[in-house]
Every structure is written in C-alpha cells, then in structure tokens.
Amino acid sequence: MxxxxxxxxxxxxxxxxxxxxxxxxxxxxxxxxxxxxxxxxxxxxxxxxxxxxxxxxxxxxxxxxxxxxxxxxxxxxxxxxxxxxxxxxxxxxxxxxxxxxxxxxxxxxxxxxxxxxxxxxxxxxxxxxxxxxxxxxxxxxxxxxxxxxxxxxxxxxxxxxxxxxxxxxxxxxxxxxxxxxxxxxxxxxxxxxxxxxxxxxxxxxxxxxxxxxxxxxxxxxxxxxxxxxxxxxxxxxxxxxxxxxxxxxxxxxxxxxxxxxxxxxxxxxxxxxxxxxxxxxMPDAETTQCEVVKADSNGPVSLFVFKTSVEPHIGEVSYFRVMSGTLKAGADLENISRGSKERFAQIFSVCGQIRTAVDTLEAGDIGAAVKLKDVRTGNTINEKGCEYEFDFIKYPAPKYQRAIRPVNESDAEKLSAILTRMHEEDPTWIVEQSKELKQTIVKGQGEFHLRTLKWRIENNEKLQIEYLEPKIPYRETITKASRADYRHKKQSGGSGQFGEVHLIVEPYTEGMPEPDTYRFNNQEYKMSVRDKQEIPLEWGGKLVVYNCIVGGSIDARFIPAIVKGLMDRMEQGPLTGSYARDVRVMIYDGKMHPVDSNEISFRLAGRNAFSEAFKNANPKILEPIYDVEVLTPADSMGDVMSDLQSRRAIIMGMNSENGIEKLNAKVPLKEMSSYSTSLSSITGGRSSFTMNFSSYELVPGDVQEKLLKAYEETQSEE
Ligand SMILES: Nc1nc2c(ncn2[C@@H]2O[C@H](COP(=O)(O)OP(=O)(O)OP(=O)(O)O)[C@@H](O)[C@H]2O)c(=O)[nH]1
Ligand SMILES: [Mg+2]
Structure with a gap:
C-alpha cells in the first residue's frame, strides 16, 4: 500500500x-x-x-x-x-x-x-x-x-x-x-x-x-x-x-x-x-500543557491512542492517530502516560477487521497496532525525548447504573481488576466502589451499554457476573428540636466504665441564630456556648456541635470522644443506617466518675444520647432528586409525559422547537433506575435524555414507611 x-x-x-x-x-x-x-x-x-x-x-x-x-x-x-x-x-x-x-x-x-x-x-x-x-x-x-x-x-x-x-x-x-x-x-x-x-x-x-x-x-x-x-x-x-x-x-x-x-x-x-x-x-492540536503541536511529518513521533479493543481472532488492537512525526514499522517508543516501553513491530491501516501492514504512517494518519504490552485508551506514545501528552476527548456523563457482582463470590478481586481494565478500554464505563452503599456500581449510557459490558466480561474474560438494582443513597435528618440523656455504666471486675451525656439536637440550616433557650416538657434549658465546631460532611450537609457545658460537669478533654460518638451515628443514621446530615447538637450537661470515666464511655454515651434525641426529633428520610431533560419527537410526547408522571416527576417546563419537544423535570433517583430502557421503548429509540444531581428532598410519608420497615427487617435478620 x-x-x-x-x-x-x-x-x-x-x-x-x-x-x-x-x-x-x-x-x-x-x-x-x-x-x-x-x-x-x-x-x-x-x-x-x-x-x-x-x-x-x-x-x-x-x-x-x-x-x-x-x-x-x-x-x-x-x-x-x-x-x-x-x-x-x-x-x-x-x-x-x-x-x-x-x-x-x-x-x-x-x-x-x-x-x-x-x-x-x-x-x-x-x-x-x-x-x-x-x-x-x-x-x-x-x-x-x-x-x-x-x-x-x-x-x-x-x-x-x-x-x-x-x-x-x-x-x-x-x-x-x-x-x-x-x-x-x-x-x-x-x-x-x-x-x-x-x-x-x-x-x-x-x-x-x-x-x-x-x-x-x-x-x-x-x-x-x-x-x-x-x-x-x-x-x-x-x-x-x-x-x-x-x-x-x-x-x-x-x-x-x-x-x-x-x-x-x-x-x-x-x-x-x-x-x-x-x-x-484544521487548527493544530494542543497538549495537556497547552503546547501547540502541528501535524508535521518531520516532527517528533507522537501517537494518541483513541481506542483499544479485544477483537475476535486477534486479541488486543490499539487504534491511534499520529499527532506528529512519521511512525515507522519496528519503532521503539515510550508510553508517556504509563511510563512503559513499546515496540511497534508492525503497523496497519485497517478496514474493520481487515488489516493491511504498512511501512509508515505520517502525521495526521490513523492506524492500528496489535498486541502492544501495556496500552490503554487515552494514552500518548512518543519517541524518546518527546514529552507531548494529549487528552482532548470529552466523554458524556453517565445516565444508567447498576450494582455488579460476580456470580461466584470468590471472583470479587478478579472482577475488580477486569473492571479497571474495561474502563480503560471504554472510558464511558465508569466503576465506583461505594463504601456507602456497600456495592460496586458500574455506570454507563444505557441498559445496552452495560449489557455489552456484561457480554464482554463473560465472553472474553470468562467470568460470570450479575447486575443488581443499585441501592439509593438516602439521607436522614430531623425536623424539630429534641432532648435526651444517656448514662453509660459498666462495672466488671477492676476498673469500670462511666460516662453520662445530656444533649439537645435541632435541625441545622445555614445562617441560623446561635442556640439560646429551649423548652421541653415545660422545663427551660438555657444554653451558654463555650465552644463551637462545624463539621462539613463528606456526603453533603453539616454537623455542628456546641459545647455548652457549665460548672465542669464533663471535662473538655472528653468532648472529642462525644463528638466521635455523634459522628458514629451521623455515618449510620438512626432510622435506616443511611448518612445523616444537617443537624446541630448542644452538649449541655453530664456526669463524670473520678476513676471510671474514659473516652470510650463518653463516645458510647454520646452516640446513644444522640440516637434517642434524633428519633424523637421527628426524623425524616431524604432522597436524591435529579434534574432530567428529555428530548423527544412531538408524537411521543404524551407517552413520555405520562411515563414521567408515574415516576413521581415534577414537570418544570416544556418547550417545542422544530418538531422536537424538550421536557424538564425533577425526578427522584429511585424512579430513574430503568428510565433509559423505558424511554427508548416508548419512543422507539428516537429520544434522548440527560440527568444531573439537583438536591436532597424529603421522601413522601408512604415511601418513608416502606423504607423504615425494610430496614427493620434487615436488622432483625442480622
Ligand atoms: N431503503 C434504504 N434502506 C437503507 C438505506 N441505508 C440503510 N438502510 C437500512 O436501514 C437500516 C439501518 O442501516 P444501518 O446501516 O445499520 O444504519 P446505522 O446508521 O449504521 O445504524 P446504527 O449503527 O445503529 O446507528 C438497515 O436495515 C439498512 O438496510 C438506504 O439508503 N435505503
Ligand atoms: Mg451502524
């Protein structure tokens, strides 16, 4: 050729x-x-x-x-x-x-x-x-x-x-x-x-x-x-x-x-x-360092790998565009993204799976190589001494997700390695180990996209997997103030454990006034704030803790242990074990024992007092709500609309342009689980949608009932 x-x-x-x-x-x-x-x-x-x-x-x-x-x-x-x-x-x-x-x-x-x-x-x-x-x-x-x-x-x-x-x-x-x-x-x-x-x-x-x-x-x-x-x-x-x-x-x-x-x-x-x-x-390419690179066949050899795939009968094929220089068959190059060396023994021009070996590929050309050692989609491969690195491909955000696990539990580690590789092959397959949900989540563009991932793992890697409904990252919060105290006391043999904590909890909102006076059961509690700690939570929202201890009923040195106890419960909310958010806590009284008080005792007292107060503070479950935008042909608008309404959607707006309708809605994540599949079947694949996280909102009463019941069942099973 x-x-x-x-x-x-x-x-x-x-x-x-x-x-x-x-x-x-x-x-x-x-x-x-x-x-x-x-x-x-x-x-x-x-x-x-x-x-x-x-x-x-x-x-x-x-x-x-x-x-x-x-x-x-x-x-x-x-x-x-x-x-x-x-x-x-x-x-x-x-x-x-x-x-x-x-x-x-x-x-x-x-x-x-x-x-x-x-x-x-x-x-x-x-x-x-x-x-x-x-x-x-x-x-x-x-x-x-x-x-x-x-x-x-x-x-x-x-x-x-x-x-x-x-x-x-x-x-x-x-x-x-x-x-x-x-x-x-x-x-x-x-x-x-x-x-x-x-x-x-x-x-x-x-x-x-x-x-x-x-x-x-x-x-x-x-x-x-x-x-x-x-x-x-x-x-x-x-x-x-x-x-x-x-x-x-x-x-x-x-x-x-x-x-x-x-x-x-x-x-x-x-x-x-x-x-x-x-x-x-066309305009010249730019490296990640904003260096302009001309498609010049006399420049240093630099390749950008835009696709890698495992193909029938051959194995791994890497597709690249020559960004600069002239690539010659037999070239020894360096993968700048991974720090490894690669020999391009043979290079090809390809037509699907038909490959034609060529001697050279000049700047601007597109070609392929097979069986490279360690090359991933998105890597830049250069001749020695060339520092170019490219990263110009933008990928769409995912909109379909499933929890994934191996059919055979002992394959968990193997699966995790394979998933890392799959993401490197197709960066629109995104993998997340969710500590919160205790699931491995894979995300993609739609059901068929993830079905293809399964096909790929089962056929090429020979590992059987299954998909499960991903859990929803609910949150818990409270809606009124409440008070509780708890004494942790244990006497066994020698030294015992003792700690007592009295606290008030209250919903926290940004910019609210400092705590002052509270009334519970006709008794007045006046707070005098000595210290305040604002803890931003990894999962969103805040925990704000006030030390309002007077007369030294608890030593200041025990406060961090109490806060740890509160955090234990924020991480595993008292209602359903979900993360809690937006709560403020006033620790205003308690008791110590001259010998038996220690950190663990106060941590436990704090945790239990908080749990009780939280449960009495009219607690609520929050769910993630997404902004969803649907584009659909006008003739399927009615069906798309009624489908959305069956998903507890709030329609925010509609817009029609050139025979295509745009629909904006707020929809709970829980209801979006199979949306891409339904939308595609309602409209014969002639529509599209995007979804972006919007906010956390209270779940309706009946949904909360169901969630509480489901959580209780898992607790009694354990
Ligand atoms: N009558 C007619 N049918 C066509 C023509 N071009 C494609 N088709 C048919 O349309 C269908 C879809 O064709 P494809 O070539 O798979 O379309 P595509 O754009 O590659 O589809 P995707 O890869 O799914 O996006 C097939 O059944 C084709 O036979 C055409 O010019 N005339
Ligand atoms: Mg096609």
Whole structure:
C-alpha cells in the first residue's frame, strides 16, 4: 500500500441517529474504492463495520469502526460510529480524532433527536459538518420536507449540493448544482450516467447554484470581489471557498444518497476527497500543557491512542492517530502516560477487521497496532525525548447504573481488576466502589451499554457476573428540636466504665441564630456556648456541635470522644443506617466518675444520647432528586409525559422547537433506575435524555414507611 503524506489524508466521522444508514453507507464507500467486491448488508450480518458478534446479534452498531478508502490518490480515514444513545461515547471519541463529521440523516424521518444531539457536539468541538440525506429511496422519503426542516433547525447555512428529481421508491436521479450535471442510475446503482441538466430543471438548478456560489464566496473577500466582477467562480475557487466555509462552519453542504442502492455515494466521496478539509486545514492540536503541536511529518513521533479493543481472532488492537512525526514499522517508543516501553513491530491501516501492514504512517494518519504490552485508551506514545501528552476527548456523563457482582463470590478481586481494565478500554464505563452503599456500581449510557459490558466480561474474560438494582443513597435528618440523656455504666471486675451525656439536637440550616433557650416538657434549658465546631460532611450537609457545658460537669478533654460518638451515628443514621446530615447538637450537661470515666464511655454515651434525641426529633428520610431533560419527537410526547408522571416527576417546563419537544423535570433517583430502557421503548429509540444531581428532598410519608420497615427487617435478620 502506498504511503500517504499528511496533505493527502482526510479524517472523517460517520455520525447520525440510530439506523440512519451509516454502516450501510460505509459498505458502499468500501465497495466504491474497491476494498470489497460485494456489498454486505445489516440484515445478512456481513458488513465490514459491524463485525462483532454482539453487533450481529443486536442488528446495529455497538462499536465505532475504523476504515480507510483510497480514493483520488487520497486516503480517507473514516470512522463509522454507532448512532444508538447507549453507545454515544464512541461518537465523541471519533469526533476527537477526525476533522470532518458526515451526519447521515434518514430522509424518511428527517431531523431526529439523535441528529440534533450530534450536531450540537460538532458545534462544541468546532468540527466541519456535511449532511448526507440517506434512504432517499425509502417509502416515506420526502426531500423537500427534510430540507425545510434542516434549514429550520440548523439555519440558512444548510446548502444543497444536490437535489433528487424524485424522492421515495422512484429515486434514481438527481441534479448536482456544484458540477451542474444530472446524475442517473440503473436499478443496481453504482456507476452513474452523467448528462447535461434538462431544460425544465435549469431554472431551479441555476438558483441553487448561485446560492452555493454566494455561500462559497462569502468566506473570502477576494472571492467575493471576483464573483461580483465576473458573475461566476472557477471550479478551484469554488472548492477553496467551500473548504474555508466548512472549516468556519459557515456552510453545511447537503448530499443526496441511497446507501443501500449505492446511489450518490461515489459523488459524495469525490467531494470528501477534493473539497473537505485536509488535516492541515484544521487548527493544530494542543497538549495537556497547552503546547501547540502541528501535524508535521518531520516532527517528533507522537501517537494518541483513541481506542483499544479485544477483537475476535486477534486479541488486543490499539487504534491511534499520529499527532506528529512519521511512525515507522519496528519503532521503539515510550508510553508517556504509563511510563512503559513499546515496540511497534508492525503497523496497519485497517478496514474493520481487515488489516493491511504498512511501512509508515505520517502525521495526521490513523492506524492500528496489535498486541502492544501495556496500552490503554487515552494514552500518548512518543519517541524518546518527546514529552507531548494529549487528552482532548470529552466523554458524556453517565445516565444508567447498576450494582455488579460476580456470580461466584470468590471472583470479587478478579472482577475488580477486569473492571479497571474495561474502563480503560471504554472510558464511558465508569466503576465506583461505594463504601456507602456497600456495592460496586458500574455506570454507563444505557441498559445496552452495560449489557455489552456484561457480554464482554463473560465472553472474553470468562467470568460470570450479575447486575443488581443499585441501592439509593438516602439521607436522614430531623425536623424539630429534641432532648435526651444517656448514662453509660459498666462495672466488671477492676476498673469500670462511666460516662453520662445530656444533649439537645435541632435541625441545622445555614445562617441560623446561635442556640439560646429551649423548652421541653415545660422545663427551660438555657444554653451558654463555650465552644463551637462545624463539621462539613463528606456526603453533603453539616454537623455542628456546641459545647455548652457549665460548672465542669464533663471535662473538655472528653468532648472529642462525644463528638466521635455523634459522628458514629451521623455515618449510620438512626432510622435506616443511611448518612445523616444537617443537624446541630448542644452538649449541655453530664456526669463524670473520678476513676471510671474514659473516652470510650463518653463516645458510647454520646452516640446513644444522640440516637434517642434524633428519633424523637421527628426524623425524616431524604432522597436524591435529579434534574432530567428529555428530548423527544412531538408524537411521543404524551407517552413520555405520562411515563414521567408515574415516576413521581415534577414537570418544570416544556418547550417545542422544530418538531422536537424538550421536557424538564425533577425526578427522584429511585424512579430513574430503568428510565433509559423505558424511554427508548416508548419512543422507539428516537429520544434522548440527560440527568444531573439537583438536591436532597424529603421522601413522601408512604415511601418513608416502606423504607423504615425494610430496614427493620434487615436488622432483625442480622
Ligand atoms: N431503503 C434504504 N434502506 C437503507 C438505506 N441505508 C440503510 N438502510 C437500512 O436501514 C437500516 C439501518 O442501516 P444501518 O446501516 O445499520 O444504519 P446505522 O446508521 O449504521 O445504524 P446504527 O449503527 O445503529 O446507528 C438497515 O436495515 C439498512 O438496510 C438506504 O439508503 N435505503
Ligand atoms: Mg451502524
């Protein structure tokens, strides 16, 4: 295979909502440049990009797949990304290492939630975007409708490069207003017949052509002047203008294709090869130290590993982008992120699982190596002496979680090591050892994302695991003041134990006045504060302790032991064993014994007095509430709404834009446990949501009853 120079390489991500046709488009691209002789289909499970058994089983993409297409003496490196919300992490990664995003839109559904989400991500990352209107041959395809929707959603920068003469099952020809030609295909697609534009289309074609020329000239004053002087631009000037517009995101060109019938694919590839930005048209990369690194093949060798995976029949494969320098097969490099040495005995350009060994890969190129020793996703690997380190990929926050445990308890340690590795393979799988919940929690993007983790562990690591409902991190607090005292006394043989503590507890709120006088059972308790301790709690909220001892009834040296006793109970709340928060305690009296008083006695007295006071202070359980934002097509709005209401949600607002509804609600975490699965089934996978912690709120009375009962049962079992 030819060695490609930096200025012959283009890196492209295939993006778009689930099922829009990215993998099918990839198949046609690979066919068009001769990598495959026959096009596979999703239905037959024989495409180049969906080669993992799990993808064949689900019938859609789960992993991003790298392939290259040698076309017009250029190398197009393409990453086919999964469209499913569950696997959206892959699209973020792919956008990180590519320069242009091709957003595939199913012309039968138009702009979907997934289309908008990914477009927003490209905006954040400032990446050029090209739209491919796919499935124009589909039953319900309606070109004009979709174009109108696209302009409404993404603005007037959406510019047609082509339009079909007929969309729907009769789609077989289109007018290209950049080249000003008519393209026509036979029923099998493939090589088009290119002819002059028929008279009846000339007017429309010219109008669209002029709109395109103006959009191209707009980004460059010289071009603009030329256009006004001569009324037209040469082909090269058009290309330069559009390329600049792409980089500035002031043009979003729209192409017409049927990926399945291989119509329009070749023409779009020509545009990718001729017009879309080269590596060096894009802004330079930056290291973690904010050092600017040019994609220069003469620079020091530096690779960024954006994906590692264990693949059928080969084992570990590491995918990287050459950030700088020229990587040669046989190179000895250093993994700067892990401090280890790596030999790149062989390097490859890949098409799914087809690998072609190459001698060199220059700056900007994307390639792979197999069986490296110690390489993880996100690592930077450099030639000796080079200090670059990259970390430019942003991952989405998790929104689905499960507790995980091995079926066989003795595998716990092994599982923990495997999970660490899994996170290094896919950073959107997040693992947390929760001391509070006494569970290992794994988080991800959705049920299928975690199901894939299970599949991965069970098939590749041969370890059986199970998922459980994660416990909810409840909190406990009190709602009124209360008083208690407790005497701890033990006499056994020689020295005994003695400590007595009297205290008052009260709900704590920020900025409340200092304690003064309290009344319980018609008796007045006047506090005189000697000392105050504010303890911020790791789990949120505060414990504030006042030493109000008068007349030396308890020595100051015992106060820390009493506070320890209080903390024992804050860590394991008196109601359900959950963390307690926002309480203040006034220790105002007690007793000592000249011989038997010691720290442990006061710790126990403090703990028990606090427990009793807490239980009488009208204690309540708090639950975590999340801010949830749902994006859904208008036609499923009613169902989404009633589903949310069945989850004790409080609807905070609704907003409708371009046929997509946005819904904001506050929902208890307890009720969000299987939300991603339900939402996906209610809307056929055409919606998305995000959730962020908002606050702790009191649980309703009936829920509290249930929780108390459940806790009592676990206590009596023990
Ligand atoms: N009629 C028609 N069907 C298509 C076309 N492109 C794809 N399909 C079908 O649409 C379905 C989804 O295609 P995929 O290629 O898997 O779509 P995708 O975008 O890769 O899907 P995800 O990977 O799940 O995001 C398959 O059944 C394809 O056969 C097209 O141009 N015309
Ligand atoms: Mg796919």
């Amino acid at each position: 030819k060695s490609y120079k930096t200025n012959e390489i283009k890196n492209i991500a295939l993006l778009g909502s689930k099922g829009s046709g990215k993998t099918t488009l990839a198949e046609s691209m690979l066919y068009e440049c001769g990598v495959i002789k026959r096009r596979g289909t999703i239905e037959a499970g024989n495409t180049v990009c969906d080669y993992f058994p799990v993808e064949k089983e689900y019938g859609y993409s789960v992993f991003s797949t790298v392939f290259y297409a040698e076309f017009l003496n250029k190398k197009l490196n393409v990453i086919d990304c999964p469209g499913s919300e569950d696997f959206v992490g892959n699209a973020y990664t792919a956008l990180g290492v590519t320069d242009t995003g091709v957003i595939v839109v199913d012309s039968q559904y138009g702009v979907e939630v997934g289309t908008q989400n990914i477009f927003r991500t490209t905006a954040t990352l400032k990446k050029p975007v090209i739209f491919a209107l796919n499935q124009l041959d589909g039953e319900k395809a309606d070109y004009e409708n979709v174009m109108e929707q696209m302009r409404e959603t993404f603005g007037p920068k959406v510019i047609a490069i082509q339009y079909p003469l007929e969309s729907g099952p009769g789609f077989h020809s289109m007018i290209d207003v950049l080249l000003m030609k008519k393209y026509e295909w036979g029923p099998e697609g493939g090589v088009p017949t290119i002819t002059e534009i028929p008279d009846d289309q000339m007017k429309k074609a010219k109008e669209l052509h002029n709109a395109l020329v103006e959009a191209a000239a707009e980004n460059d004053e010289t071009l603009m002047d030329k256009y006004f002087e001569q009324g037209k631009l040469t082909e090269d000037e058009m290309r330069a203008g559009i390329r600049k517009g792409l980089v500035d995101r002031s043009i979003f060109p729209v192409f017409c294709v049927s990926a399945q019938k291989d119509m329009g694919v070749r023409r779009m590839m020509e545009f990718l090869g001729n017009v879309c930005p080269f590596v060096n048209d």
